[in-house]
Every structure is written in structure tokens, then in C-alpha cells.
Amino acid sequence: MKTELIIRSNSSDIDFALLKDGKLVELHNEVVDNNFSVGDIFLAKVKKTLTGLNAAFVDVKSEKDAFLHYHDLGPQLLSFSKFTKLVRTGKLKDYTLKNFRFEKDIDKGGKIDEVIKAGQELLVQIVKEPISTKGPRISSELSIAGRYLVLVPFSNRISVSQKISSNKEKDRLKRLAKSIVPKGFGVILRTVAQDIKVAELDKDLQNTMQRWVNMCKQIQQAKAPSKVLSEMNRASSILRDIFNDSFTSIVTNDPNLHEEVCEYLRGIAPEKESIAKLHKARVPIFDFYGIEKQIKALFGKTVSMRKGAYLVIEHTEALHVIDVNSGNRSNKANSQAETALEVNMIAATEIARQLQLRDMGGIIVVDFIDMHSAEHKRKLFDHLREEMKNNRTKHKILPPSKFGLVQITRQRVRQERNIETKEVVPSSGKVEAPIVLADKIEADLNRLIEEKHEGIVLHAHTFIAAYLTKGLQSVRFKWFMKYKKWIKIISRDAFPYLEYQFFDKDGKEIG
Structure with a gap:
């Protein structure tokens, strides 16, 4: 599979588009002055504790105070607090923890006001960025992510990513980790650590340990509240999380970012440095690589799919709702049940892509086309789970309910990606951009040509007809090159903006 990362830099933000075989599968945005990224570590100050919620509000210099629940304190809170105090007063210079005396773990069912007090300084990490009216969600159980492993201070636990299925490989990685991890630290071995040699693991461990030491030096002179460790810049963190041998190119329009990418690749995969362009x-x-067109087509309320089917995606305050529609495709399958299964399987693949693309979180309810066969329901459920395997965000999928609804929960750590795909028409307000409607028309046209219709004529609103026929390299000309058929287009002033119809050579409506 051909994998490309396209990075567009503007003065205020950076966009990252991940393409697989030319298809857009992930889209990320980094605001240049974002102070609260997942993974950032702060020396914070407790504002107040709330016994009713068993939580505290903590000052991390955000517009809204950060929320810290008792369960996010971590069992080694007292050791962390003692360590922070010793470093702050200059009484502890050795940050490796090999001679540090650990305190007793806090009670799992304890009360927040028994372990922290207002005005107390704490080391905390951002686990969820500010979303809407809510401040950041934080934890005092810290971790520092590297390429192959995640370093966990004040822990002795060594664990391996569940995505590594081989027990033999898990045992091998655990043995290697135990031989190199210093006392007082635990590690989580990431999926990309599979088949990695001990020398590479050790190099990654030393890099993350150095980040820990640098953070501790910051703590000594920092004034609470302040950031003491920043997550890697977005380009490096995305490469750290997703880079593999399938990458064929990493392209950016910013010379400084290009140098950052080259430097990162030199450190982790020198043989791959040449793919940075x-x-x-x-x-x-984004226009050069066809990304803008895909964004317009994929981020609207309606998303077209193969075979004329489409999704309708709605976002409410409480949850997301996705409705699967078969469209106006003709039934070429042997039965209605097979048609429903075919459309649902196509929809499951697109839904998995949409969840990752839009970074949709919380509760997602999918209304698939009704299926009565238990075998078909199981097949759909298994297919959806398989398609979601590559989704790096934590998620859970429930089997279809009695009403045929599939419920998905997906961890939300950042703002959902919303992009306006509609343009303003003076007479009718906001409507979908012509480029989006053109893709829908082409999907229907593709189906009609597959069904062997001849002499196809398209009737469309004046604006849309003009868009499809404008210029030598018009959309209609591209259709001609693709299908080897000339599609006659008739402008209809009476049509609403979104309406279009297909007719055959006999004037019979076929769309």
C-alpha cells in the first residue's frame, strides 16, 4: 500500500493529511500557539477540591480550570508529590529514581480531599484537550511517549501493546525491556516495537529518559502553573505514531518543517530520509495532491459511497448519528437481503474511515439498513470490527441491537474536525459546493454506465450545468476520457440547486 503524508503550513496552523493509495484517511490540524496538547506536562496548582465529585479543579493557565478526578491521580501520587517537592527545593539532584525511597500507594477507593489540598503543587499531564466549554482533562499519572515505548515513572510494570498478537513476541519484548529499564520506571511497548532489536529499544529508552531528566531540571526553576514538558511538535508526533515501511513520501510546503522531518527520519530511519520532499x-x-476535493466530498452532512449508496451524518449535543441509505441504485443482487448486506458492508468501511477522518468521539449510533438474517448481522459486525482495527483511538463496538442499531464509543481527546463544505448562494443561503454535488452526480453516472444505459442525458440546475461544462478540461470532458461516452448536459432554470435527473436516449428517466 502506498502511504503519503502531506503537510500544509500556514502562518497560524498546520494541516496534516494522510493518504493511502491516494485516498484521504486522516486529517489533523495543529494550531501554532496551542498551549494544551495531549501529552503536555504541567507543574500545576490545585484550586479547589470537590468532595461530591471526588475530583479537583486545577490551574494549568487555561481559560477554564483543568479537571482532575481521584481515579486519575495514580497510585503513586504520594511518591510523585514527595519527588516534586524534593526537586523544587534542590534537595534531590539524581532524577533516575534508583536511590529514591517510594511512598505507600494511595487507597483506590479514597477521597480526593484526603490526599491533595487547595494550593498544593502537582505534576499533571493533559489527557484531553479543552473541548467546547470544558477545560482540559488531566492526570497525575505521567507517561512520556517514545518511538517504540512509553516510559512510565514511579512504576515497575512492563506491558506490551494488545495489537501484538504473538505471545512469543510479547514474551521476547518483555524480556528485553526488563534487561534495560532502570529501577523506578515502567514501560509500555508499542505496536511498532514488534521485531525490533534490543539496541533500538535501548536507544529509544535513553531518548525518553533524557526528556524526563530535562523535565526535572525545568521543575526546579518553574513557577506554578507552567508547562515543564511539551509533547513533540505535531509533525514528529504523527510520524512517531504512524510511520512505517509503507511510507513512500512525506511532502511539505514549509522549508523549516521539511528540515524537521528530515532530522526526525535521520534519527529513526536514515534509509528513509529521501522520501521527505x-x-x-x-x-x-493540497490542490496538487487532490486533497481539497476529497475534503469537500467527505466532510459534508451527506457522504457518497460506491454503488450509489450514501451516509447522512448528524451531530447532536449528546451523540453522533449516522444513517445508511441505499440511494436510488437498482437492485442487481439476488435478493433484498443481499442488497442490504452489500450496502451495509460498503457503509461499514466508509464509517470506519469517517470516524478517524473527522476524529469523532463519544457515542456514535449507526442505523444500518435493516437485516433479518443473524448470519448477515454477524458478518457485518465482524467486518466493522476488522475495519476499525487500524483506528488508533480507543473504541468499543457493540453488536447490532434488536432495532438494527450499532453503537460505538470512541475516546474523545481533541475537538472534532468540522469543515464547512457548503457555499453561499444569495437566493437560497448555504448549499453544497458544486464540487461536492459533481462527485454525487458522477457516482450515479458511474452506476448508470455499469447498468449499460445508452445515450445518457443529464438535466441539472443552471449553476451546476455551467460548472460541469466550463473550460476545455471540464468535468464533462473528464467523464468522456474516463467512460468513452459523451454526456449531454441540459441546463434547467426551474430545478432547485441540488436537483438533477438522468434520462436515456428514449427520454425515459433513469436516475
Whole structure:
């Protein structure tokens, strides 16, 4: 599979688009002055404890105070607090923990006001960025992510990613980790650590240990509340999490970012440095790689799929609702049941892509087309789980309910990605952009040509007809090159903006 990472840098933010075989599968955005990224560590100050919630509000210099629940304190809170105090007063210079005397673990069912007090300084980590009216969600159980492992201070636990299925490989990685991890630290071995040699693991461990030491030096002179350790810049963190041998190119329009990427690749995969390229063409980078067109088509309320089917995606305050529709495709399957299964399988693949693309979190309810066969329901459920395997965010999928609804929960750690795909038409307000409607028309046209219709004529609103026929390299000309058929387009002033119809050579409606 061909994998490309396209990075577009503007003055205020950076966009990251991950393409697999040319298809957009992930889209991330980093605001240049974002102070609260997942993974950032702060020396914070407790504002107040709330016994009713068994939680505390903590000052991390955000607009809204951060929320810290008792269960997010971590069992080694007292050891962390003691360590922080000793470092702050200059009484502890050795940050490796090999001579540090650990305190007793806190009670799992304890009360927040028994272990922390207002005005107390704490080391905390951002686990969920500020979303809407809520402040950041934080934890005082810290971790520092590397390429192959995650370093966990004040722990002796060594665990391996559940995505590594081989027990033999898990045992091998645990043995290697035990031989190199210093006293007082635990590690979580990441999926990309599979088949990695001990020398590479040790190098990654030393890098993360150095970040820990640098953070401890910051603590000594920091004034609470302040950030003492930043997560890697977004380019490096995305590469750290997703980079593998399938990457064929990493392209950016920013010379500084290009150098950052090259430097990172030199450190983790020197043989791959040549895939980092600087975009110099006059055409904007997202247009050059066809990303803008995909964004317009994929982020609207309605998402077209193969075979004329489509999704309708709605977002309420409490949850997301996705409705699967078969569209106006003709039934070429042997039965209605097979048609429903075919559309649902296509929809499951697209839904998995949409969840990752939009970074949708919380509760997602999917209304698939009704299926009465238990075998078909099981097949759909298994297919959806398989498609969601590559989704790095924690999630859980429940089997179809009595009403045919599939419920998904997906961890939310950042703002959902919402992109306006509609344009303003003076007479009718916001409507979908012509490029989006053109993709829907082409999907229907593709189906009609597969069904062997001849002499196809398209009737569409004046604006849409003009968009499809404008210029030598018009959309209609591209259709001609693709299908080897010339599609006659008739402008209809009476049509609403979104309406279009297909007719055959005999004037019979076929769309």
C-alpha cells in the first residue's frame, strides 16, 4: 500500500493529511500557539477540591480550570508529590529514581480531599484537550511517549501493546525491556516495537529518559502553573505514531518543517530520509495532491459511497448519528437481503474511515439498513470490527441491537474536525459546493454506465450545468476520457440547486 503524508503550513496552523493509495484517511490540524496538547506536562496548582465529585479543579493557565478526578491521580501520587517537592527545593539532584525511597500507594477507593489540598503543587499531564466549554482533562499519572515505548515513572510494570498478537513476541519484548529499564520506571511497548532489536529499544529508552531528566531540571526553576514538558511538535508526533515501511513520501510546503522531518527520519530511519520532499510547485499543495476535493466530498452532512449508496451524518449535543441509505441504485443482487448486506458492508468501511477522518468521539449510533438474517448481522459486525482495527483511538463496538442499531464509543481527546463544505448562494443561503454535488452526480453516472444505459442525458440546475461544462478540461470532458461516452448536459432554470435527473436516449428517466 502506498502511504503519503502531506503537510500544509500556514502562518497560524498546520494541516496534516494522510493518504493511502491516494485516498484521504486522516486529517489533523495543529494550531501554532496551542498551549494544551495531549501529552503536555504541567507543574500545576490545585484550586479547589470537590468532595461530591471526588475530583479537583486545577490551574494549568487555561481559560477554564483543568479537571482532575481521584481515579486519575495514580497510585503513586504520594511518591510523585514527595519527588516534586524534593526537586523544587534542590534537595534531590539524581532524577533516575534508583536511590529514591517510594511512598505507600494511595487507597483506590479514597477521597480526593484526603490526599491533595487547595494550593498544593502537582505534576499533571493533559489527557484531553479543552473541548467546547470544558477545560482540559488531566492526570497525575505521567507517561512520556517514545518511538517504540512509553516510559512510565514511579512504576515497575512492563506491558506490551494488545495489537501484538504473538505471545512469543510479547514474551521476547518483555524480556528485553526488563534487561534495560532502570529501577523506578515502567514501560509500555508499542505496536511498532514488534521485531525490533534490543539496541533500538535501548536507544529509544535513553531518548525518553533524557526528556524526563530535562523535565526535572525545568521543575526546579518553574513557577506554578507552567508547562515543564511539551509533547513533540505535531509533525514528529504523527510520524512517531504512524510511520512505517509503507511510507513512500512525506511532502511539505514549509522549508523549516521539511528540515524537521528530515532530522526526525535521520534519527529513526536514515534509509528513509529521501522520501521527505519540499513542495515547490505553484499549485497549492493540497490542490496538487487532490486533497481539497476529497475534503469537500467527505466532510459534508451527506457522504457518497460506491454503488450509489450514501451516509447522512448528524451531530447532536449528546451523540453522533449516522444513517445508511441505499440511494436510488437498482437492485442487481439476488435478493433484498443481499442488497442490504452489500450496502451495509460498503457503509461499514466508509464509517470506519469517517470516524478517524473527522476524529469523532463519544457515542456514535449507526442505523444500518435493516437485516433479518443473524448470519448477515454477524458478518457485518465482524467486518466493522476488522475495519476499525487500524483506528488508533480507543473504541468499543457493540453488536447490532434488536432495532438494527450499532453503537460505538470512541475516546474523545481533541475537538472534532468540522469543515464547512457548503457555499453561499444569495437566493437560497448555504448549499453544497458544486464540487461536492459533481462527485454525487458522477457516482450515479458511474452506476448508470455499469447498468449499460445508452445515450445518457443529464438535466441539472443552471449553476451546476455551467460548472460541469466550463473550460476545455471540464468535468464533462473528464467523464468522456474516463467512460468513452459523451454526456449531454441540459441546463434547467426551474430545478432547485441540488436537483438533477438522468434520462436515456428514449427520454425515459433513469436516475
